[in-house]
Amino acid sequence: MPDVVARLRSSLPRPSLRTVVTTPLRRRTYGNLLYLVLAFPLGLGYFVFLSVGLSLSIGLSFVLIGIPLFFVVLATSLVLVGFERRLATTLLAIDFEAPPWRVADADGPLDGAKRLVSDPALWLGLAFLATKLAVGVAAFTLLMGILVPALAIVATPLYYDTPGVRVGVFLPTELTQELSLYIPWNELLVGVSFVVRLSSWQVTSLVDAVAMSLGGLLVVILGLAVLDGFAWLCGRWARLLLGRSMLDRFR
Template sequence: MSTNRTQSTARSTAALRRVVGAPFRGQTYRNLLYLALAFPLGLGYFVGLVTGAALGVGLLITLVGLPVLLVTLSATTFAASLEAWLATRLGGVEASVPAILRESTLEGGLVLPGDGFLDAVRHLLTASSTWTSVVLVLSKFAFGIVSFVALVTSVAVTATMVAAPLVYDSATVNLGLTGEAGIDAYSVGPWVVDTLPEALVVAAGGLVLVVLALNLLNLLAQMQARYTAALLRVDAEVTE
């Protein structure tokens, strides 16, 4: 019983130390960069994939449509490869690139897998990771929006709270949906902060919120990195 209690206490202490230590870990800031890149990359992926697919389908009645679709699909695997690199370097989660790229070489120029161009196209179309790359690239747009909202909201709220002692007596700042309109003072919801002690309390709450926000943003980044690795792992064992 005593041993179990000691182990439970040790685990609780380690978990608390990990939560409180989030601002002091380098991985936290790599995660933040990972989240910050998600929206512009996701938007670019989405526009490129949708435009290429629409153009290719529209031109299928000509000889141009199929090559456009193949180029779009190939570009999608390159985008997924970039995502695998980001998940590994910034997210700290080992992710493999799509099979078509693992099987290609760059020595002396790009050498595609298989025996000739048609065989390489067959490899591209039959590899599971090619199609999970499409899923990854499309879902990156949604993740990018979530990341953007989470980052902007976290920075805006915590910065405003931490800066309370500097701006409470000289700025019009309202936090929360319950603040009264027209109040020419620093307020948090219905609470008007007009003294330094009150502003210090708000700043202290802001520091606590910074720690909580960083942990939530770390979790969000790790979820995306692991999701990326899982999608691209589907046929890794087959080619190893």
Template sequence: MKSTRTSSPLAAGRTALDRLRGWLRWFVGVVVRKRTYANVAYLLLAFPLGIGYFTVLVTGIAIPAGLTFGLVDMARTEPVALLIAGIPLLLVLLCIGIPTVLVVLFASVELTALERVLADRLLDTDIPTADPAPTLRERVRRLVFDRGTWKGVGYLGSKFVLGLATFFLLAFGVTFTFVLVAAPLHYRNQLVGIHLGGPVEFVPELTYQHAGWVIDVVSPVPLSLAEGELISFYIDSLGEALALSAIGVLVGLVVLHLFNAVAWLFARYTELLLRDTQPSIFSEPPE
């Protein structure tokens, strides 16, 4: 009984110590894991790809949308002119607008296929696709009426916003970590920090409108942030700079884990929207 009581706390201590070692190994090991850098590569690609997707979608939608708006506006404001210019505009819409939409939808299917490949290679996902269309006619029909096509269009459109947010996250995380780690190189430089280039002023305003009555309530005290320094990294001794550098290493590890977490969210989001979308025509051509 005595040996059992003695060994039980020792065993519990060893178990806790092993768990602590495992957690530390996992936390510090983020630097040497290939998955970390694959995730970072995916996040780096998100912003330029998002800009490209946004450009393709906006350009393709603007042409038929502009022609349609012109016809509707002409019919509403100048119905007589519609009799003269309506037929040419309608022909342009049929000959240019509709083919443009089909080309954009085809491009969106191929771009969603590219996104699946990137997610599979860099985020270690496994996104199933829909069964390939057996004929070219069925491929065209699915291009317009298949739910997966429009899910892909929504995903590509959202990639611009997500890529922009990811770019700011990467830029801030890397810059902030570098400034801390490199503290011994600039520890007597008073210009190192985060500064405002000019004053920022905000005037709270509340507008109430009801039955033709409009009441504007403006705060008499504006909120302002003067031009100057927000955060300073100025240190005047080498010892403090080395301590700050050590903190920067810890912050860098946390930032890498944050990047992995964001990449994991990207993977789940991509799986949710791109599941059962149409495969690429180049990998699964119709007969």
């Protein structure tokens, strides 16, 4: 167990101020972004395909139509798993060895069916396809919650003076907080106290809009770093289920 924890710690990325600041300048960042953008629609498509295909094949198995349909779903899944491997290696720059399909060495249709059903690489691939929707939902949430609002802030100078549009920081009420620091000295209590007030602020000039845009640019850089970290996790998940590391445990 300690060896596993040590290997996990050694594989974790160690971001620094330099790596975070240079995130928008790296080509790999945009490959990660494309992978995350595609994760939700692909995951939704895989979920519909597997849930409908497997449920129909099981439900129609008593009239024998479900059995060939089941193998059609498995064979199609081989293609989808191969596509996901290529997607991970191309967009996430993840290098891993793809295990061979057992069905490739089949001596006939019956032997091919047996090899297809008994191939652990296929079932691990199906597990990856089934969890792709959860990955896609998380990616969509991060993209819409971090990157999209940040880009809207960066574009503030383009629309801040549009009629009917208000841009800024708007609070329901003014926030007031008193901060105090007291230090005992002999028989006296020496201290300082001041009041901090936070109120709404609206962009009304080009200077304010540029300041808002610069703040949004900082959020974009930090957001890209967060998305890069999530893409790193996606790559490790793909390597685990689509590579040989997990498959070797079945042998």
